[in-house]
Each structure stands twice: as structure tokens, then as C-alpha cells.
Amino acid sequence: MRNVAKLGAFLLSALFAFSSFGAFAADAVPLERAPDTMQARVMGCAACHGARGEGTDNDYFPRLSGKPAGYLYNQLLAFRDGRRKYPPMNYLLAYLPDAYLKQIADYFASERPPFPPPAPVKVDTKTLDLGKTLVAKGDTARKVPACVSCHGAAMTGMEPAIPGLLGLHADYLSAQLGAWRYGTRSTVAPDCMAQVSKLLNDRDITAIAAYLASLPAPADPVPVAAGSLRMPLACGSVHN
Numbered sequence: 001m002r003n004v005a006k007l008g009a010f011l012l013s014a015l016f017a018f019s020s021f022g023a024f025a026a027d028a029v030p031l032e033r034a035p036d037t038m039q040a041r042v043m044g045c046a047a048c049h050g051a052r053g054e055g056t057d058n059d060y061f062p063r064l065s066g067k068p069a070g071y072l073y074n075q076l077l078a079f080r081d082g083r084r085k086y087p088p089m090n091y092l093l094a095y096l097p098d099a100y101l102k103q104i105a106d107y108f109a110s111e112r113p114p115f116p117p118p119a120p121v122k123v124d125t126k127t128l129d130l131g132k133t134l135v136a137k138g139d140t141a142r143k144v145p146a147c148v149s150c151h152g153a154a155m156t157g158m159e160p161a162i163p164g165l166l167g168l169h170a171d172y173l174s175a176q177l178g179a180w181r182y183g184t185r186s187t188v189a190p191d192c193m194a195q196v197s198k199l200l201n202d203r204d205i206t207a208i209a210a211y212l213a214s215l216p217a218p219a220d221p222v223p224v225a226a227g228s229l230r231m232p233l234a235c236g237s238v239h240n
Contacts, residue, residue, distance in 0.1 A: 039051075050064075052065050052111045060169075066223075070105075072108055080096060080101065145232040155212065156224065160238070166215060169213060171209070173209035178205060180193045180197035187236060191235075191236060
């Protein structure tokens with residue numbers, strides 16, 4: 001029931017917030033409207049992702065703030081265009097133009113609310129150690145690249161479009177890796193995350209998700225500069 005209530009709040013606030021889309025129509029001059037600020041426009045996001053994109057206690061609504069704007073923009077396009085499927089997001093973004101989505105992405109990328117403390121670890125030590133190994137070193141025998149090779153040593157991501165993985169719940173991380181593996185989440189080709197996820201088994205995914213969720217944020221949790229990391233795979237979302 002709690003999730004149903006949150007979804008209802010999400011949709012109601014979304015209808016209000018995105019009504020400011022009228023600012024993009026040159027001939028729309030209503031007598032009264034809410035202030036046309038980014039804070040007002042993103043109220044539709046706040047019910048699930050927090051007012052500043054900091055995330056909430058719901059495992060499946062991720063933190064947005066501080067991620068590279070290119071990554072956030074790509075995800076908004078993916079929801080709008082159906083490459084990612086979640087009906088409330090698909091419905092909310094269905095008719096929003098690229099320029100509007102770019103402004104939303106830039107807004108959340110610039111926000112820097114504090115990170116929550118890491119969640120308590122819910123797996124055994126061997127599983128957590130496996131996660132640490134896969135994140136830091138990968139598995140050469142299975143051609144699994146290390147997560148740090150694309151997402152950075154501090155897991156803060158890389159400009160312009162590789163996301164940070166800090167401040168996310170283990171269940172969310174596990175669900176996304178599973179979605180990549182089974183093809184229910186995709187991006188423009190070459191889809192590097194789909195390639196990597198298909199090399200992982202269930203225990204690998206549980207271990208990676210648990211380890212990442214246990215990491216504290218560094219003192220300066222910003223994405224590294226574009227080109228700082230030599231990525232082991234070509235990723236279409238980075239180059240498009």
C-alpha cells in the first residue's frame with residue numbers, strides 16, 4: 001500500500017509540475033501559473049527521487065543528483081522513447097521535447113545534497129569479498145571487466161555519460177543488472193552494460209550490488225573528467 005500511495009503522489013505532483021511545459025509553447029500565455037523555475041518543473045520527480053534528486057528510502061527509486069548530465073539526459077530519452085520501460089516514467093515524459101529533458105538533466109547533475117550513510121550489509125563475508133573483487137578487478141578468466149574501469153575508482157562515474165554508483169540501494173542495483181542481462185533495459189548500440197551483465201551469474205550480481213551499496217561517499221563525490229578512464233568496451237551511450 002505504501003508504494004501505491006507513493007505512486008499516487010508521484011502522478012499528482014507530476015501533473016502539477018510538468019504543467020509548466022506550457023512555457024515552451026510560444027502562443028501559450030495563461031493568466032496565472034506556478035512560478036516557471038526548475039524547482040517547480042521537477043516537482044514531478046521529487047515524490048520518488050527527492051526534492052534535489054537525493055533519493056528516498058524506496059529501494060527502487062534511485063538517487064539522481066550529481067550524476068553526469070549526459071547520463072541523466074540519456075535515461076530521460078530512453079524512458080520517453082521506450083528503451084526503458086516503467087509506465088509512470090514513460091507516461092510522464094511521453095511528449096516532452098529534448099530541450100526540456102536536457103534542462104532537467106542539467107538541474108539534477110548540478111545538485112549536491114549529502115549522501116546517506118551506507119546501508120547495513122545483508123550478505124555474508126564471502127559474497128561481499130566477491131563483490132569487492134569484481135568491482136575492483138573484474139574476472140579476467142570470464143572476460144568480466146572491473147566496474148572501476150568505467151565508473152571510476154571512487155565509483156563516482158565519468159563525464160559525460162557514465163553514472164556514479166554510490167548512494168544506491170542493493171536491490172535497485174541488482175534489479176538493473178538483471179534488467180540489462182535479460183534485455184528489459186537497453187541503450188543505443190553497442191550496449192556495453194548488456195554485454196557485461198550477460199557474463200554475470202546470480203551470485204555475481206548479488207555480490208556486486210551488496211558491495212556497491214556498502215560504500216561510503218568520498219569527500220568530493222564528483223564524476224571524473226571525460227577521457228580520464230580507458231574504457232575496456234565501446235559504449236554507444238557514451239559516444240552518441
